[in-house]
Amino acid sequence: MIFDLKTAFENPVNLRFKLSPDWWKADEYDNSVLGLDTDMDVSIHIKRAGERYILEGSLLGRLILRCDRCIEPFRFDLKTEFRWFLVPYPKQIQEEIELGKDDMSVVFISEDEIELDDIIRAEIYLAVPMKILCKEDCAGLCPHCGRNLNKEKCICKKSSGHPAFMKLKDLLNNQ
Ligand SMILES: [Zn+2]
Ligand SMILES: [Zn+2]
Known part of the structure; x- marks a missing residue:
């Protein structure tokens, strides 16, 4: 889903939508997330801050993950909030470092359009634990x-x- 940042130039934009399980596309490099178990609620707020945009959002849904130990699929409740700083490209390196200190994700944008799907996918991967276990004491x-x-x-x-x-x-x- 492409979002045109120009629409948020004057006033902040609020987006609320659902992603159905068939939205998820498998990743050939990472098969830990098998898909969405149910519709996922997405809420996104985009506002302009000078030359930049701040994107805040939340995801609420349920994923199907694959256990690292027993390789069985299991359901995982997903609830995450995020904040991204969209900075026009190019910018000085120094500023990048300064922004990096914050706990916000910084993304450089070359156009006025952003692909929301990419941001949502990235946040799903970030919300999944490093060690994916179907249960704490999975015997494997x-x-x-x-x-x-x-x-x-x-x-x-x-x-x-x-x-x-x-x-x-x-x-x-x-x-
Ligand atoms: Zn397991
Ligand atoms: Zn055996």
């Missing part, structure tokens, strides 16, 4: 047989010894 997958240890037990866990030996043991057990 057995490194030997690959079973999901949240759902079933396996004999490998009790065994100890060299993995090659355990593979042999598995073979013997299966007979």
Whole structure:
């Protein structure tokens, strides 16, 4: 969704809309976010501040994430607020550093238009924890047989010894 900043030149603009689950497009570099579970409420406020614009927004919805440990999908409640500084490009480096001290995200814009989808996607990734776990004590997958240890037990866990030996043991057990 393209937003023309000129429309916020005189007066601040408030946008409220919903994004449906089919809005999400998979990312080939990051597959931790599988998609939206439900419609996501988006609220965005854009106001001019001299040459720049300040964009404030919030997201409320539910994501489907993939657990880092057991690789199963699970639902994750998303609630985040953000603030971006849109600065006309080019600007002096010095100013960039100064702005960087603030906890606002600084974005350099070369045109009057911004792609809101990009900002929303970036905020979704920022709101997702570094370590994505379906539950705090997720037991993960057995490194030997690959079973999901949240759902079933396996004999490998009790065994100890060299993995090659355990593979042999598995073979013997299966007979
Ligand atoms: Zn898990
Ligand atoms: Zn196992």
